[in-house]
């Protein structure tokens with residue numbers, strides 16, 4: 001599957017007339033580095049950090065699933081299998097970059113600085129979960145498929161007009177690339193050379209619709225051609241490839257060259273959300289096992305363990321620390337006063353219209369009884 005030719009350079013990948021969309025890989029499934037050139041200046045220390053973050057994200061998924069089943073969280077879209085894709089992209093950003101995530105992209109927000117308590121409140125549908133500090137550069141997760149792509153073009157143009165050294169980064173899924181908003185977003189940003197990094201996390205499924213039925217396009221990365229921007233397909237289970245390509249894309253965008261589209265080939269282990277779908281009813285038998293063999297944690301664990309930089313003990317320590325962090329955050333979220341209908345309505349507009357004002361009054365009277 002993966003392009004491992006040593007000759008592939010970042011320069012080639014970032015050309016708008018590069019029409020080779022084969023998969024870029026840096027570390028293979030066996031934990032071997034297969035493209036030293038693309039590895040660039042990523043150090044062993046960086047890799048230990050990547051592994052720590054992936055272990056953290058996997059544990060966050062495990063605990064969030066359990067909390068959801070206990071009725072302590074609300075909406076939750078599993079992230080297991082997408083750690084390399086999610087973290088490899090966000091770790092290539094700085095706090096100056098503006099993030100526009102989708103509903104599955106909560107780990108990226110937390111890595112960007114969103115307190116875990118806020119993420120849990122968002123999951124519970126609490127208004128406070130959407131209330132971000134003024135200087136926190138991100139929007140809450142978007143549920144409308146593809147909508148964040150149009151907003152990203154706008155945010156990126158704003159960044160450019162303000163001469164800031166930053167990008168707007170967004171994520172959608174394979175299904176999201178069929179939406180009109182997807183094309184409008186990449187086209188607009190391309191036309192204005194706006195500094196955006198558009199990520200498509202191709203996990204093979206849009207709920208129960210397989211990638212093969214989503215589009216006749218051979219890759220999703222090639223959709224960039226129509227917008228005149230570089231499109232790169234990476235092994236989304238290889239955090240080194242995802243990180244290296246995203247970092248280069250970010251620099252390319254900041255240098256004034258315009259946006260980049262990155263397709264990360266990954267998989268979601270488990271259901272679409274915890275609201276009730278059963279992958280066994282729509283995924284071919286064995287597909288989960290096939291992808292579990294490509295698990296981003298397995299290959300990084302092997303590489304680092306072989307180098308004497310990782311151990312089970314170290315991993316257990318991170319898991320424990322994460323559990324404690326989650327315990328404290330959910331406790332804090334539980335202590336936030338329950339969502340009131342009036343507060344929800346007040347959050348809709350800066351100045352409520354006539355009908356909303358009437359509703360606010362009605363619910364406040366009821367709540368104060």
Ligand SMILES: Cc1ncc(C[n+]2csc(CCOP(=O)(O)OP(=O)(O)O)c2C)c(N)n1
Pocket residue numbers: 104143144145146172173174175176177201203205206207272
């Ligand atoms: C505009 C719009 N249409 C339909 C939906 C319902 N819906 C929610 S998730 C989803 C599938 C999205 O799949 P994909 O883009 O591949 O992302 P993934 O969930 O796999 O991360 C759909 C159709 C929606 N939220 N918004």
Ligand SMILES: [Mg+2]
Pocket residue numbers: 173174175201202203204205206207
């Ligand atoms: Mg998908």
